[in-house]
Amino acid sequence: MKKYIILAGIIFTSCSTVRVQEQIVQDFIKEKNLKNNPNTSPAYLIEESGPRAKSLEYYEMAYADKNLPAGKKRIEVLPGNFKSWPIDENQLSQLKERNKTGLSEGWNVNDFNSLDIPIINRKDLESEIARQVLPLTSSGNIISRPIVTADGKYALFYYYSFLSMSSIAKKVCLAEKDRNKWIIIAEFYDPNVFH
Numbered sequence: 001m002k003k004y005i006i007l008a009g010i011i012f013t014s015c016s017t018v019r020v021q022e023q024i025v026q027d028f029i030k031e032k033n034l035k036n037n038p039n040t041s042p043a044y045l046i047e048e049s050g051p052r053a054k055s056l057e058y059y060e061m062a063y064a065d066k067n068l069p070a071g072k073k074r075i076e077v078l079p080g081n082f083k084s085w086p087i088d089e090n091q092l093s094q095l096k097e098r099n100k101t102g103l104s105e106g107w108n109v110n111d112f113n114s115l116d117i118p119i120i121n122r123k124d125l126e127s128e129i130a131r132q133v134l135p136l137t138s139s140g141n142i143i144s145r146p147i148v149t150a151d152g153k154y155a156l157f158y159y160y161s162f163l164s165m166s167s168i169a170k171k172v173c174l175a176e177k178d179r180n181k182w183i184i185i186a187e188f189y190d191p192n193v194f195h
Contacts, residue, residue: 017148022112024146024155024175027182035116040139040163044120049105050144050158050170056096058172058188059087059156078187086154086176095156099147107143117141129164136164146175153177169193 025045029035034043062075063085070080087095107119120128120140128134144158153176160170171189175182 018111020148020152020155021146024148024157024182025143026112026114026116028143028157028159028173028175028184029116029141031184034139034141037139039137040161041137042134043117043139043141044125045107045115045117046125046140046142047106047108047119047121048142049107050142050160052099052105052144052147052158054158054170055144055147055156055172056092056099058158058190059174060092060096062188063087063089063092074190075188076191078189082186084185086174087149087156091149094150095147105145107145126164139163155182 029043029045034040037043058075062073062077065073065075066077066085070076109115109119122140122142125134125138125140129136129138140162142158142160142162146155146157148155155175155177156172157175158170158172161168169189170193171187173184174186174188176185
């Protein structure tokens with residue numbers, strides 16, 4: 001009986017985690033207006049998600065360099081006046097330990113009750129654009145599975161968007177839960193990496 005209770009707890013936690021991740025991704029897609037942006041339309045969520053480890057890596061470097069002058073930091077932060085740092089060294093260590101292994105790194109339609117943009121494999125998207133089935137303005141959006149703090153107030157995730165001929169900088173987003181919505185409060189990026 002004890003095994004069934006433990007198994008039920010694991011399943012409930014897993015389902016709850018997926019629902020939180022779904023809400024974070026949905027809120028991000030709405031905040032960035034990915035569905036209705038005429039410059040990058042149609043927009044797709046790429047099935048192969050970004051690396052979760054980058055989320056913690058970028059935040060950790062930015063946190064360590066927070067008191068360095070501009071131009072000396074390994075990871076830059078937007079907005080430039082960001083000072084709150086809601087995830088401290090102890091919480092970061094706990095998040096790293098909790099996320100050594102974990103959920104699948106990819107997305108599929110079963111991860112969402114609904115999604116404002118369709119999910120597609122990156123190779124399929126590139127092939128459809130090359131064959132001119134989809135317009136050149138079609139964008140692929142790579143979003144890692146979010147890493148959520150133990151208190152459920154903050155989440156980190158990796159984000160990268162590309163068009164057939166260009167891409168934007170890869171970055172990590174820090175989201176805060178405000179009422180029942182996740183809002184991006186900071187973005188972290190490596191100023192030395194251009195893609």
